[in-house]
Amino acid sequence: MLKIENLKVRVAGQEILKGLDLEVNAGEVHAIMGPNGSGKSTLAHVLAGRPGYEVTGGSALYEGRDLLAMAPEERAREGVFLAFQYPVEIPGVNNVYFLKAAINAVRRHRGEQELDAMDFLALVKERIKLVELDESLLNRSINEGFSGGEKKRNEIFQMAVLEPKLALLDETDSGLDIDALRVVAAGINALRSPDRAMVLVTHYQRLLDYVKPDVVHVLSAGRIVKSGPPELAKELETRGYDWVVQEARSA
Amino acid sequence: MSTRNEEVDKLVRREYAAGFITDVESDTLPPGLDDDVIRAISAKKNEPAWLLEWRLSAFHHWQTMPTPNWAHLRIEPIDYQAISYFSAPKSKKDAPKSLDEVDPKLLETYAKLGIPLREQEMLAGVAVDAVFDSVSVATTFKGKLKDAGVIFCSFSDAVRDYPEIVQQYLGTVVPPGDNYFAALNSAVFTDGSFVFVPKGVRCPMELSTYFRINAMNTGQFERTLIVAEERATVSYLEGCTAPMRDENQLHAAVVELVALDDAYIKYSTVQNWYPGDENGIGGIYNFVTKRGECRGPRSKISWTQVETGSAITWKYPSCVLTGDDSTGEFYSVALTNNWQQADTGTKMIHIGRNTKSTIVSKGISAGHGQNAYRGLVKVLPSAEGARNYTQCDSLLIGKLCGAHTFPYIEVKTPHAVVEHEASTSKISDEQLFYCRQRGVSEEDAVNMIVNGFCKDVFRELPMEFAVEAQKLLGVSLEGAVG
Ligand SMILES: Nc1ncnc2c1ncn2[C@@H]1O[C@H](COP(=O)(O)OP(=O)(O)O)[C@@H](O)[C@H]1O
Ligand SMILES: [Mg+2]
Numbered sequence: 107m108l109k110i111e112n113l114k115v116r117v118a119g120q121e122i123l124k125g126l127d128l129e130v131n132a133g134e135v136h137a138i139m140g141p142n143g144s145g146k147s148t149l150a151h152v153l154a155g156r157p158g159y160e161v162t163g164g165s166a167l168y169e170g171r172d173l174l175a176m177a178p179e180e181r182a183r184e185g186v187f188l189a190f191q192y193p194v195e196i197p198g199v200n201n202v203y204f205l206k207a208a209i210n211a212v213r214r215h216r217g218e219q220e221l222d223a224m225d226f227l228a229l230v231k232e233r234i235k236l237v238e239l240d241e242s243l244l245n246r247s248i249n250e251g252f253s254g255g256e257k258k259r260n261e262i263f264q265m266a267v268l269e270p271k272l273a274l275l276d277e278t279d280s281g282l283d284i285d286a287l288r289v290v291a292a293g294i295n296a297l298r299s300p301d302r303a304m305v306l307v308t309h310y311q312r313l314l315d316y317v318k319p320d321v322v323h324v325l326s327a328g329r330i331v332k333s334g335p336p337e338l339a340k341e342l343e344t345r346g347y348d349w350v351v352q353e354a355r356s357a
Numbered sequence: 358m359s360t361r362n363e364e365v366d367k368l369v370r371r372e373y374a375a376g377f378i379t380d381v382e383s384d385t386l387p388p389g390l391d392d393d394v395i396r397a398i399s400a401k402k403n404e405p406a407w408l409l410e411w412r413l414s415a416f417h418h419w420q421t422m423p424t425p426n427w428a429h430l431r432i433e434p435i436d437y438q439a440i441s442y443f444s445a446p447k448s449k450k451d452a453p454k455s456l457d458e459v460d461p462k463l464l465e466t467y468a469k470l471g472i473p474l475r476e477q478e479m480l481a482g483v484a485v486d487a488v489f490d491s492v493s494v495a496t497t498f499k500g501k502l503k504d505a506g507v508i509f510c511s512f513s514d515a516v517r518d519y520p521e522i523v524q525q526y527l528g529t530v531v532p533p534g535d536n537y538f539a540a541l542n543s544a545v546f547t548d549g550s551f552v553f554v555p556k557g558v559r560c561p562m563e564l565s566t567y568f569r570i571n572a573m574n575t576g577q578f579e580r581t582l583i584v585a586e587e588r589a590t591v592s593y594l595e596g597c598t599a600p601m602r603d604e605n606q607l608h609a610a611v612v613e614l615v616a617l618d619d620a621y622i623k624y625s626t627v628q629n630w631y632p633g634d635e636n637g638i639g640g641i642y643n644f645v646t647k648r649g650e651c652r653g654p655r656s657k658i659s660w661t662q663v664e665t666g667s668a669i670t671w672k673y674p675s676c677v678l679t680g681d682d683s684t685g686e687f688y689s690v691a692l693t694n695n696w697q698q699a700d701t702g703t704k705m706i707h708i709g710r711n712t713k714s715t716i717v718s719k720g721i722s723a724g725h726g727q728n729a730y731r732g733l734v735k736v737l738p739s740a741e742g743a744r745n746y747t748q749c750d751s752l753l754i755g756k757l758c759g760a761h762t763f764p765y766i767e768v769k770t771p772h773a774v775v776e777h778e779a780s781t782s783k784i785s786d787e788q789l790f791y792c793r794q795r796g797v798s799e800e801d802a803v804n805m806i807v808n809g810f811c812k813d814v815f816r817e818l819p820m821e822f823a824v825e826a827q828k829l830l831g832v833s834l835e836g837a838v839g
Contacts, residue, residue, distance in 0.1 A: 156790050182796035190794075194787045198809020204797070207805065211796035247809065248791075264795065 107132045107169060107303045108153075108272055114163035115145075115152050122148045124328035125164065132271070133300040137314055137339060138307045140325035141347045146307045147191055149325070150276045154188040155181050168272065182208075183215035185271030189261035189278050191307075196248040201260070202230060204248055205267055212268060233266040237293040254281040262293045273297070273304045279313035291316030311339040324350045386443040392416065395544055398443050402513055402547075405520055415533035415543035422537050435607055435642070442545045442578070498562065505561050507591075508553040512580050515551035522553055526584050530613040530650045530677065538609040538671075539646040542578045546611070549580035554589035554620075563819055564593045579610040585620035587653065592623040594822060608667075609644045618653030618680065623661070625818055626674075627826055629833070630666035640668025640697070647674035648704075651683030651712075659686040660703070661817045663826045665833040668697060673731065675704035678712035678740070685714040688814040690826070692833055693726025693758070702731040702763075707740035707773070716747040719811050722758035723834060729761040734775055736768040743773040751781040752810050754803065754834070782810075804831045 108130040115123040122145045130136050140146055152159045153166060155178030166173040173181060196204075209229075210220040221229070234241060237259040249257050258278050265273055275294070279287055294317050298304065306319060314322070314336065322338040323330045326347065331354035332338070342350070386394055395416055399409040424434075456464060502509050508519060515523050533543035554560050585591050595612075608630070614622050630641040643666075649658035660674040676685025687703035705714035720728040734745045751760035762779055784806050792802035807830055808815070815823045 154794050156794075157786065178790065178793040179796055179798055182794050188794050190791065194785070194791045196788050196791065196806060196809075197782070198812060199805045200809070204792075204795070204805065207797050207801065208795035211798070211801075215796070268795070 108173075108305075109167045110164070111166075112164035113149075113152075113166060114161070115148060116160040116162050117148060117158065121162070122328055123152070126325075126329055128323065128330060130272075130303045130305060132303050134321070135298065135304045135306065135317065135319045137319040137322045137336075138305060138325050138330075139309065139311070139322060139339065139342055139347075142309065144325045145328045146309075146325055147276055150188055150191075150274045150305075150307055153181075153274060154178060154186060179211070180215075183212050185212075187265050187268060187270030187273045189258075189265060189273065189275040191276040191280070193249050193252075193257045193261055195250045195252075197250050199248050201246055201248050202244040205230070205264060208264070209268060229267060234263055236266050236296055237263045238289050239263050255283065255286040258282060259286070259290060259293075262290055262297075266293065266297060269297075269302075271302055273302065274307070275304065276307045277309060278306070279308055279310065287313065288316060311343040314339045326351050326354065329354075386441055388439050388441045390416075390437055390440070390442060390545070394442055398545060398547065401443060402516070404516055407524060408516060411528065411533065412544050415540050416545075418534040419537065419540035419544055422534075422540060425537050437541075440577075440607065443547060501561055506555050506558050507560050508551065509564055510551055512546075512549040512551050512582065515553075515582070519551075519553070522584070523551070523582065526582055526613070526615055528613075530615060530648050531611050531646050536646060538644040539611050542580065542609050542611045542646070546578040546580040549582075549610070551581070552583040552591060552593060554585045554591045556586040557588045558586075559589070560591040564591065577608045579608075581610070581612040582615075583613070583622055583624070584615045585617065585622050585656075587618045588620060589617070590621045592625070592819060594625045594627075594819060596627045596629070606640075607642050607644070610646070612645070612647040612674075614649030614658055616649065616651050616653065616656035616658050616680075616683075619655045620653060621657045621659075622649060623659045624649070624674070625822055626660075626662040626664075627818075627822055627829065628662065628664045628666050628670075629829060641666070642669045643667040643672065644669075645672040647672060648677065649675070649685070650677040651680050651685060651709075653683070654680040654709070655682045656680050657684040657686070659684075659688075659817070661686075661688040661814065662690070662701075663811075663814070663818070663822075663829070664689070664691040664699060664701060665829055667699075670697075670699040670701055673702050673704055675706070676714060677706045677708065678714065678743075679708045680712075681709040682711045682713075683709055684712070686817075687714075687716045687718070688817040689717070690719045690721070690811045690814045690830075691728055691730075692721040692830060693723070693728045694833060695724040695726065697724075698727045700729045700731060702729075702733075704733040704735070705745060707734075707736040707743040707745070709740060711742040711744075712740055713743070714745045716745070716749070717813050718747075718749045719814055720749075720751045720760050721754070721807060721810065721830075721834075722751070722760050723754035724758060726758045727761070728759070729763065731763045731765075733765040733767070735766075736770055736773045736775065738769045741770055741772045743770070745773075745775045747775075747777045748813075749777070749779045750810065751779075752807065753781065753783045754807075800831075800835065803834055807831075807834060 110126060110128040113123050113126040114121065126149065138146055152161065153173065161174055168186065206226050213220055230244065239259045243252065243256060243260065249260065252260060261278065278290060282290060291313060306313065306317065319336055322334055322336060324332040332350050386397060392413060395412050396409065399412060531539050534540050552564060583593060614624060616622050630643060651658055658676050662674065664670055674687060678685050685705050689701060691699045691701050693699050702718065703716055705716065716732055718730050720730055722728040728751065730749050732747060734747065736743045747764065749762055753760060760781055764777055766775055768775055784803060788806065789799055789802050793799060808827055815826060818826055
């Protein structure tokens with residue numbers, strides 16, 4: 107589904123990704139771990155098409171197509187979803203109204219009929235249960251005045267409604283207390299499917315206690331320096347990142 | 358009245374004898390402004406002598422006034438002698454013969470706003486002789502209004518048919534010498550609208566759109582007078598969302614509202630005059646004086662405006678709260694894009710006891726647009742228990758535009774409460790990316806954010822206008838981002 111080769115990206119004149127390779131197939135869940143500032147969010151953003159990131163080399167294919175050539179909204183409509191590390195507040199724009207616009211943009215793109223208000227509401231009420239989000243948040247402005255946990259849950263809720271093919275989750279676990287983490291993890295697990303690929307970007311391994319990845323990658327200084335089974339996450343938890351980095355240097 | 362007219366005629370003829378060169382029968386006066394021109398206008402309209410005198414004294418006052426000093430507007434000096442102050446409806450010879458001859462850009466905008474073909478032709482000034490559907494609708498309208506006792510007609514007709522009422526109220530809210538443009542308007546106004554709702558009558562319909570077509574060619578110096586007697590209620594809608602072509606660069610209208618005891622006047626405006634092109638060439642200067650007086654106790658006047666057009670807008674719909682317990686409201690959305698400049702706001706003058714006023718102003722700037730809010734809340738010593746609430750928000754789109762806020766507050770009694778809240782926000786790249794990441798286009802995202810920002814004002818608009826206004830903002834903001 108996603109095939110990244112030798113990807114090089116500059117931000118503000120500085121090379122952040124320095125030749126990154128990653129392949130993710132449908133049905134798989136990959137975790138990307140790494141120290142702060144290693145380029146995890148940069149990877150997520152560049153895949154989602156955020157302006158300001160200059161691709162200086164390499165490629166990223168999504169379902170065989172050149173992902174990097176597509177406009178951000180086109181990527182979204184084609185099924186790429188980014189759960190933001192810091193979801194932005196948009197005052198005055200109703201959360202659920204926005205979500206309706208989003209899902210109908212996707213449906214129009216696919217040549218499907220737009221959902222009418224009734225069907226949409228039914229879908230929303232069903233999916234919001236997945237993340238145990240209070241329904242009153244639906245009619246608030248997007249993320250405005252939401253607690254940190256509510257913002258993260260709102261992201262997963264949007265993912266549940268939009269049903270993407272490739273989900274990039276950027277530090278969805280950070281800032282959550284243990285109960286909220288369990289809820290969010292349950293939501294993510296419920297959305298695992300043979301047709302869907304997920305990339306979990308995380309700094310800590312605790313999310314991975316609840317969402318078991320197929321592969322764990324370590325991102326350091328702009329490259330994937332090690333990949334392994336879920337147990338690698340545990341090892342990172344106890345031993346830190348330094349040894350991986352050392353290992354990569356001496357290799 | 359007829360004797361008065363004869364006098365005017367005589368007067369005019371005498372002036373002509375004295376060297377005035379224009380033929381009385383001709384449709385258009387040559388450019389220029391002096392006593393003779395004003396006499397000629399008045400004569401063409403068969404006005405009573407008192408009105409001619411009124412015009413002349415306004416003109417003499419205007420001549421003594423310095424041109425306004427524009428704090429926040431870039432403006433070329435206006436040559437008042439280069440303007441023709443009277444022209445009958447445009448001859449059809451120069452008009453486009455069909456929509457095919459009209460600027461495709463304009464047509465595109467009409468299409469986006471969903472304006473019917475017939476109306477498109479009207480607005481674009483196509484020479485059509487067809488009888489409009491709206492004429493019969495208008496007739497039905499007029500019948501209903503008449504049954505209710507409501508007078509709604511052109512200002513000229515009012516001068517002819519109800520001269521006493523006009524004389525009683527004209528200039529009592531906006532005196533002829535009030536400001537530079539009000540004085541000019543008082544001297545040379547050609548037509549406008551007149552509404553009179555008698556005691557206890559609730560006007561049975563919104564006075565609106567059907568008339569926008571008929572009222573269109575009222576020229577650049579419009580005069581509107583609305584009077585609601587005791588316990589009367591009326592909602593008046595002015596304007597049109599479609600961008601109107603107009604060769605007159607200067608527009609200086611005056612609107613006066615009078616609300617007697619327990620009366621309620623709601624005045625809504627959607628203004629979308631030609632703003633000039635992307636480079637700021639062309640475009641209309643809109644200098645309007647709008648003021649309402651809550652003359653009677655417990656009366657209420659509410660202004661709602663959505664301003665997206667004009668190259669330069671200068672207007673402050675205001676309320677003079679004379680009656681005890683009276684209420685003034687001002688809800689405004691002003692958008693400036695490209696090189697547009699707007700200096701708008703309101704004045705709330707509290708005179709009566711326990712008077713209340715609310716101001717909600719939303720300024721949106723995009724492109725190189727400059728948007729200034731200028732508001733005055735004045736509480737006189739007599740206005741014990743007065744309250745004002747002002748909320749003034751600015752939204753910036755892009756980096757080249759500007760927003761400025763000038764709140765003036767003068768409170769002369771210790772027994773008043775005046776609250777002011779202000780905010781400035783930007784549509785951030787982060788917000789736009791968030792929306793696009795969910796599949797929503799940048800343009801739709803901007804529209805959603807802007808509509809959210811304007812919600813508190815749109816809510817005050819009559820339903821049909823609210824929908825149009827929303828579409829209008831979308832069209833006006835096209836190309837503002839990216
Ligand atoms: N917009 C930006 N301008 C300048 N530097 C940036 C920008 N975005 C990210 N960086 C830098 O890129 C590096 C990687 O950041 P990021 O991808 O956010 O790391 P992570 O998510 O792994 O913590 C950091 O050194 C960060 O300071
Ligand atoms: Mg990060």
